Amino acid sequence: MDDLAQETCRDGAPALSPDEAETLLARLGGWTSDGQAIRRRFTVKGFARAVEMANLAAWLGNRQNHHPDVTFGWGYCEVAFTTHDAGGLTRNDFICAARLDALTA
Amino acid sequence: MDDLAQETCRDGAPALSPDEAETLLARLGGWTSDGQAIRRRFTVKGFARAVEMANLAAWLGNRQNHHPDVTFGWGYCEVAFTTHDAGGLTRNDFICAARLDALTA
Helix, strand or coil: CCHHHHCCCCCCCCCCCHHHHHHHHCCCCCCEECCCCEEEEEECCCCHHHHHHHHHHHHHHHHHCCCCEEEEECCEEEEEECEHHHCECCHHHHHHHHHHHHHHC | CCHHHHCCCCCCCCCCCHHHHHHHHCCCCCCEECCCCEEEEEECCCCHHHHHHHHHHHHHHHHHCCCCEEEEECCEEEEEECEHHHCECCHHHHHHHHHHHHHHC
């Protein structure tokens, strides 16, 4: 488990430079970045598992006070993190991604 | 409440013609169609309401055995229905849309 998953989101985290974001992204598996958000698509069986995954991501977002955008349907759940307040990616996004990976590992 | 909301989804419903789909769409409020799927964006307060709405749509999909694609995040929940088996829109999509409208009215 990446130690990012041990960190806690902090309000007012500053926007990362592209290099900083790239370095953090390299510590995650399965996440992609478009520079504004990071996202991961989880493939699951059927619908109920997708709903479970969506609620897990929601629970994590509430717990960290850093809320994802989640899309789910039959066979998949896609989770995206971005930091609207910072206008892009912050460390909080990567912390939540690592925490979600740890929860689902 | 539109009486579509009184109907029940049926397995194997046939694809609708564009005219048929247009006629059913006109009976709904707030839904748009791209010819392949219908969708509605619900604006809500905060995050918890969005999660609630996503779970309501999921519950409805399970109940009707016709599962939506749902996207949610802070302040919104977007629900889409399509019928993969038919390769487009069927009456089932409009029944679920009308039922969701009735539930949230």
